[in-house]
Amino acid sequence: MKIFNKIRGNKDGFTLVELLVSMMIFMIFLGIVGQAYISIVRAQRDANEVRKMYSDVRSVMDLMAEQIRLGSVDYDCYHIIPPDFNLSCPEKYIAGKLIQSNTENSFVALVGEGGKEKITFKVE
Template identity: 40%
Template structure:
Protein backbone atom coordinates (compact mmCIF):
# COMPACT_ATOMS: atom_id res chain seq x y z
CA UNK A 1 0.00 0.00 0.00
CA UNK A 2 2.77 2.38 0.78
CA UNK A 3 4.15 1.96 -2.72
CA UNK A 4 0.82 2.76 -4.29
CA UNK A 5 0.43 5.75 -2.07
CA UNK A 6 3.54 7.38 -3.44
CA UNK A 7 3.11 6.17 -7.01
CA UNK A 8 -0.48 6.74 -7.88
CA UNK A 9 0.20 6.81 -11.60
CA UNK A 10 1.24 3.15 -12.13
CA UNK A 11 1.42 2.60 -15.90
CA UNK A 12 2.74 -0.84 -16.72
CA UNK A 13 2.33 -0.54 -20.57
CA UNK A 14 4.42 1.06 -23.31
CA UNK A 15 4.27 4.68 -24.23
CA UNK A 16 3.31 5.80 -27.72
CA UNK A 17 6.88 6.85 -28.49
CA UNK A 18 8.24 3.43 -27.48
CA UNK A 19 5.71 1.68 -29.71
CA UNK A 20 6.55 3.93 -32.68
CA UNK A 21 10.30 3.37 -32.22
CA UNK A 22 9.79 -0.42 -32.01
CA UNK A 23 7.60 -0.41 -35.14
CA UNK A 24 10.13 1.71 -37.04
CA UNK A 25 12.94 -0.70 -36.15
CA UNK A 26 10.78 -3.69 -37.11
CA UNK A 27 9.71 -2.21 -40.47
CA UNK A 28 13.29 -1.18 -41.29
CA UNK A 29 14.66 -4.64 -40.53
CA UNK A 30 11.91 -6.39 -42.54
CA UNK A 31 12.53 -4.05 -45.49
CA UNK A 32 16.27 -4.70 -45.33
CA UNK A 33 15.76 -8.47 -45.19
CA UNK A 34 13.31 -8.38 -48.10
CA UNK A 35 15.71 -6.31 -50.19
CA UNK A 36 18.61 -8.64 -49.43
CA UNK A 37 16.48 -11.67 -50.31
CA UNK A 38 15.34 -10.02 -53.55
CA UNK A 39 18.91 -9.18 -54.62
CA UNK A 40 20.22 -12.64 -53.77
CA UNK A 41 17.33 -14.22 -55.67
CA UNK A 42 18.04 -12.06 -58.73
CA UNK A 43 21.75 -12.83 -58.48
CA UNK A 44 20.97 -16.55 -58.38
CA UNK A 45 18.78 -16.27 -61.51
CA UNK A 46 21.53 -14.39 -63.36
CA UNK A 47 24.14 -16.96 -62.32
CA UNK A 48 21.90 -19.82 -63.43
CA UNK A 49 21.22 -18.14 -66.78
CA UNK A 50 24.93 -17.55 -67.40
CA UNK A 51 25.66 -21.18 -66.55
CA UNK A 52 22.99 -22.44 -68.97
CA UNK A 53 24.22 -20.18 -71.79
CA UNK A 54 27.82 -21.32 -71.25
CA UNK A 55 26.75 -24.96 -71.24
CA UNK A 56 24.78 -24.59 -74.48
CA UNK A 57 27.65 -22.71 -76.15
CA UNK A 58 30.16 -25.37 -75.06
CA UNK A 59 27.88 -28.08 -76.49
CA UNK A 60 27.71 -26.35 -79.89
CA UNK A 61 31.46 -25.78 -79.82
CA UNK A 62 32.11 -29.45 -78.99
CA UNK A 63 29.88 -30.67 -81.85
CA UNK A 64 31.90 -28.52 -84.26
CA UNK A 65 35.21 -29.61 -82.72
CA UNK A 66 34.36 -33.31 -83.06
CA UNK A 67 33.52 -32.88 -86.74
CA UNK A 68 36.76 -30.98 -87.37
CA UNK A 69 38.85 -33.62 -85.58
CA UNK A 70 37.23 -36.49 -87.48
CA UNK A 71 37.26 -34.81 -90.89
CA UNK A 72 39.06 -32.09 -92.77
CA UNK A 73 38.37 -28.71 -94.35
CA UNK A 74 36.61 -29.00 -97.72
CA UNK A 75 38.79 -26.64 -99.75
CA UNK A 76 36.94 -27.54 -102.96
CA UNK A 77 33.58 -26.39 -101.56
CA UNK A 78 31.73 -23.63 -103.39
CA UNK A 79 32.18 -21.51 -100.23
CA UNK A 80 35.96 -21.46 -100.63
CA UNK A 81 36.65 -22.13 -104.32
CA UNK A 82 39.83 -24.11 -103.67
CA UNK A 83 41.59 -21.43 -101.63
CA UNK A 84 40.80 -19.62 -98.41
CA UNK A 85 41.19 -16.05 -99.64
CA UNK A 86 40.53 -14.31 -96.33
CA UNK A 87 39.77 -15.00 -92.69
CA UNK A 88 37.47 -15.12 -90.81
CA UNK A 89 34.85 -17.19 -92.60
CA UNK A 90 31.13 -17.11 -91.81
CA UNK A 91 30.56 -20.70 -92.95
CA UNK A 92 32.65 -23.78 -92.20
CA UNK A 93 32.49 -26.64 -94.69
CA UNK A 94 34.13 -29.92 -93.73
CA UNK A 95 34.46 -33.38 -95.20
CA UNK A 96 33.72 -36.17 -92.73
CA UNK A 97 35.48 -39.56 -92.69
CA UNK A 98 33.22 -40.77 -95.55
CA UNK A 99 33.88 -37.62 -97.66
CA UNK A 100 30.40 -36.23 -97.00
CA UNK A 101 30.07 -32.50 -96.46
CA UNK A 102 29.27 -31.08 -93.02
CA UNK A 103 28.36 -27.39 -92.83
CA UNK A 104 28.31 -24.98 -89.88
CA UNK A 105 27.11 -21.37 -89.82
CA UNK A 106 25.47 -18.60 -87.81
CA UNK A 107 21.96 -17.80 -88.97
CA UNK A 108 19.56 -15.05 -87.89
CA UNK A 109 16.23 -16.65 -86.95
CA UNK A 110 13.36 -14.67 -85.40
CA UNK A 111 15.63 -11.78 -84.54
CA UNK A 112 18.41 -13.72 -82.84
CA UNK A 113 21.43 -15.68 -84.00
CA UNK A 114 21.65 -19.47 -83.85
CA UNK A 115 24.50 -21.85 -84.66
CA UNK A 116 23.40 -24.35 -87.27
CA UNK A 117 24.59 -27.67 -88.71
CA UNK A 118 23.82 -29.16 -92.12
CA UNK A 119 24.85 -32.35 -93.87
CA UNK A 120 23.88 -31.11 -97.34
CA UNK A 121 24.04 -27.31 -97.21
CA UNK A 122 20.26 -27.12 -97.69
CA UNK A 123 18.58 -28.56 -94.59
CA UNK A 124 19.83 -26.91 -91.40
CA UNK A 125 19.48 -27.98 -87.76
CA UNK A 126 19.93 -25.60 -84.83
CA UNK A 127 22.81 -26.43 -82.49
CA UNK A 128 21.82 -23.81 -79.93
CA UNK A 129 18.42 -23.54 -78.23
CA UNK A 130 16.08 -20.58 -78.90
CA UNK A 131 16.88 -18.92 -75.57
CA UNK A 132 20.56 -18.54 -76.53
CA UNK A 133 21.55 -15.76 -78.92
CA UNK A 134 24.73 -16.42 -80.90
CA UNK A 135 26.08 -12.89 -81.38
CA UNK A 136 29.24 -14.02 -83.17
CA UNK A 137 30.40 -17.20 -84.89
CA UNK A 138 33.54 -16.95 -87.01
CA UNK A 139 35.92 -19.55 -88.40
CA UNK A 140 39.63 -18.96 -89.04
CA UNK A 141 40.97 -21.63 -91.39
CA UNK A 142 44.60 -22.56 -91.85
CA UNK A 143 46.38 -23.21 -94.18
CA UNK A 144 44.81 -21.27 -97.04
CA UNK A 145 45.31 -24.11 -99.55
CA UNK A 146 44.68 -27.83 -99.31
CA UNK A 147 47.77 -29.55 -97.85
CA UNK A 148 46.47 -32.92 -99.11
CA UNK A 149 46.19 -31.87 -102.77
CA UNK A 150 48.26 -33.22 -105.66
CA UNK A 151 51.01 -30.60 -105.36
CA UNK A 152 50.61 -29.06 -101.93
CA UNK A 153 52.27 -25.69 -101.43
CA UNK A 154 52.25 -26.09 -97.64
CA UNK A 155 53.05 -28.88 -95.25
CA UNK A 156 50.81 -27.89 -92.34
CA UNK A 157 48.08 -29.92 -90.72
CA UNK A 158 44.69 -28.20 -91.31
CA UNK A 159 43.27 -26.41 -88.31
CA UNK A 160 40.23 -24.30 -87.54
CA UNK A 161 39.92 -21.62 -84.88
CA UNK A 162 36.32 -21.09 -83.80
CA UNK A 163 35.32 -17.81 -82.16
CA UNK A 164 31.86 -17.67 -80.61
CA UNK A 165 30.00 -15.11 -78.49
CA UNK A 166 26.64 -15.97 -76.95
CA UNK A 167 24.11 -14.26 -74.72
CA UNK A 168 20.78 -15.16 -73.14
CA UNK A 169 17.53 -14.13 -74.81
CA UNK A 170 15.51 -14.66 -71.62
CA UNK A 171 17.12 -12.02 -69.43
CA UNK A 172 14.64 -9.17 -69.74
CA UNK A 173 15.94 -6.12 -67.93
CA UNK A 174 18.89 -7.93 -66.40
CA UNK A 175 22.47 -7.10 -67.28
CA UNK A 176 23.89 -10.48 -68.25
CA UNK A 177 27.35 -10.44 -69.84
CA UNK A 178 28.13 -12.25 -73.08
CA UNK A 179 29.95 -15.56 -73.02
CA UNK A 180 33.03 -15.63 -75.26
CA UNK A 181 34.51 -18.94 -76.40
CA UNK A 182 37.47 -19.63 -78.64
CA UNK A 183 39.23 -22.84 -79.50
CA UNK A 184 41.59 -24.14 -82.16
CA UNK A 185 41.15 -27.68 -83.44
CA UNK A 186 43.45 -29.63 -85.75
CA UNK A 187 42.16 -32.24 -88.11
CA UNK A 188 43.26 -35.77 -87.25
CA UNK A 189 43.04 -36.80 -90.86
CA UNK A 190 46.45 -37.71 -92.27
CA UNK A 191 46.07 -38.24 -96.02
CA UNK A 192 49.71 -38.33 -97.07
Protein backbone atom coordinates in the same frame (compact mmCIF):
# COMPACT_ATOMS: atom_id res chain seq x y z
CA MET B 1 1.83 10.53 -0.83
CA LYS B 2 2.33 6.86 -0.09
CA ILE B 3 -0.92 6.04 -1.83
CA PHE B 4 0.05 8.10 -4.88
CA ASN B 5 3.37 6.25 -5.20
CA LYS B 6 1.56 2.94 -4.80
CA ILE B 7 -0.92 3.78 -7.59
CA ARG B 8 1.81 5.00 -9.91
CA GLY B 9 3.67 1.73 -9.47
CA ASN B 10 7.07 0.80 -10.76
CA LYS B 11 8.42 2.71 -13.83
CA ASP B 12 10.54 -0.16 -15.19
CA GLY B 13 8.36 -0.85 -18.31
CA PHE B 14 8.19 0.74 -21.78
CA THR B 15 5.68 3.35 -22.82
CA LEU B 16 3.38 2.92 -25.80
CA VAL B 17 5.33 5.52 -27.79
CA GLU B 18 8.61 3.70 -27.18
CA LEU B 19 7.08 0.43 -28.36
CA LEU B 20 5.67 2.06 -31.51
CA VAL B 21 9.01 3.69 -32.35
CA SER B 22 10.93 0.45 -31.84
CA MET B 23 8.39 -1.47 -33.97
CA MET B 24 8.69 1.13 -36.74
CA ILE B 25 12.50 0.88 -36.72
CA PHE B 26 12.25 -2.92 -36.84
CA MET B 27 9.80 -2.77 -39.80
CA ILE B 28 12.15 -0.45 -41.72
CA PHE B 29 15.02 -2.86 -41.03
CA LEU B 30 12.92 -5.81 -42.28
CA GLY B 31 12.05 -3.88 -45.44
CA ILE B 32 15.70 -3.19 -46.20
CA VAL B 33 16.68 -6.82 -45.56
CA GLY B 34 13.77 -8.04 -47.71
CA GLN B 35 14.80 -5.84 -50.64
CA ALA B 36 18.39 -7.04 -50.35
CA TYR B 37 17.22 -10.66 -50.35
CA ILE B 38 15.05 -10.12 -53.44
CA SER B 39 17.95 -8.40 -55.20
CA ILE B 40 20.30 -11.29 -54.39
CA VAL B 41 17.78 -13.87 -55.63
CA ARG B 42 17.32 -11.99 -58.92
CA ALA B 43 21.08 -11.67 -59.41
CA GLN B 44 21.54 -15.38 -58.74
CA ARG B 45 18.79 -16.26 -61.24
CA ASP B 46 20.41 -14.06 -63.90
CA ALA B 47 23.83 -15.59 -63.20
CA ASN B 48 22.37 -19.09 -63.54
CA GLU B 49 20.84 -18.17 -66.91
CA VAL B 50 24.19 -16.87 -68.15
CA ARG B 51 25.94 -19.99 -66.83
CA LYS B 52 23.42 -22.21 -68.63
CA MET B 53 23.89 -20.26 -71.86
CA TYR B 54 27.69 -20.67 -71.67
CA SER B 55 27.24 -24.36 -70.91
CA ASP B 56 24.97 -24.80 -73.94
CA VAL B 57 27.41 -22.96 -76.20
CA ARG B 58 30.30 -25.04 -74.84
CA SER B 59 28.43 -28.30 -75.53
CA VAL B 60 27.60 -27.18 -79.09
CA MET B 61 31.22 -26.24 -79.69
CA ASP B 62 32.38 -29.59 -78.30
CA LEU B 63 29.95 -31.42 -80.57
CA MET B 64 31.12 -29.41 -83.57
CA ALA B 65 34.77 -30.06 -82.72
CA GLU B 66 34.06 -33.78 -82.41
CA GLN B 67 32.27 -33.85 -85.77
CA ILE B 68 35.14 -32.01 -87.41
CA ARG B 69 37.75 -34.30 -85.79
CA LEU B 70 35.95 -37.41 -87.03
CA GLY B 71 36.22 -36.36 -90.67
CA SER B 72 38.37 -34.23 -92.89
CA VAL B 73 37.38 -30.73 -93.88
CA ASP B 74 36.90 -29.94 -97.56
CA TYR B 75 37.65 -26.24 -97.88
CA ASP B 76 36.64 -26.24 -101.57
CA CYS B 77 33.12 -27.13 -100.52
CA TYR B 78 32.64 -23.80 -98.74
CA HIS B 79 30.18 -21.46 -100.34
CA ILE B 80 27.34 -19.25 -99.14
CA ILE B 81 24.60 -21.45 -97.81
CA PRO B 82 21.04 -20.22 -97.25
CA PRO B 83 19.41 -21.26 -93.95
CA ASP B 84 17.36 -23.93 -95.77
CA PHE B 85 20.44 -25.30 -97.52
CA ASN B 86 20.93 -28.59 -99.33
CA LEU B 87 24.69 -29.02 -99.43
CA SER B 88 26.32 -31.90 -101.25
CA CYS B 89 30.03 -32.57 -101.01
CA PRO B 90 32.27 -35.43 -102.06
CA GLU B 91 32.05 -38.54 -99.94
CA LYS B 92 34.05 -38.93 -96.73
CA TYR B 93 34.30 -35.21 -96.20
CA ILE B 94 32.79 -33.01 -93.57
CA ALA B 95 32.28 -29.44 -94.65
CA GLY B 96 31.53 -26.67 -92.23
CA LYS B 97 30.61 -23.08 -92.84
CA LEU B 98 29.73 -20.29 -90.44
CA ILE B 99 27.18 -18.19 -92.27
CA GLN B 100 25.08 -15.16 -91.47
CA SER B 101 21.41 -15.22 -92.35
CA ASN B 102 19.05 -12.31 -92.92
CA THR B 103 17.68 -12.61 -89.38
CA GLU B 104 21.17 -12.00 -87.96
CA ASN B 105 21.41 -15.51 -86.52
CA SER B 106 24.58 -17.47 -87.24
CA PHE B 107 24.36 -20.99 -88.60
CA VAL B 108 27.08 -23.60 -88.75
CA ALA B 109 26.44 -26.37 -91.24
CA LEU B 110 28.32 -29.66 -91.17
CA VAL B 111 27.72 -32.16 -93.95
CA GLY B 112 29.40 -35.51 -94.31
CA GLU B 113 29.24 -38.83 -96.13
CA GLY B 114 28.25 -37.44 -99.51
CA GLY B 115 25.61 -35.09 -98.15
CA LYS B 116 23.66 -37.83 -96.37
CA GLU B 117 24.50 -36.60 -92.88
CA LYS B 118 23.71 -33.00 -92.16
CA ILE B 119 24.15 -31.23 -88.83
CA THR B 120 23.11 -27.63 -88.42
CA PHE B 121 23.92 -25.53 -85.38
CA LYS B 122 22.06 -22.30 -84.88
CA VAL B 123 23.92 -19.82 -82.69
CA GLU B 124 21.80 -16.97 -81.38
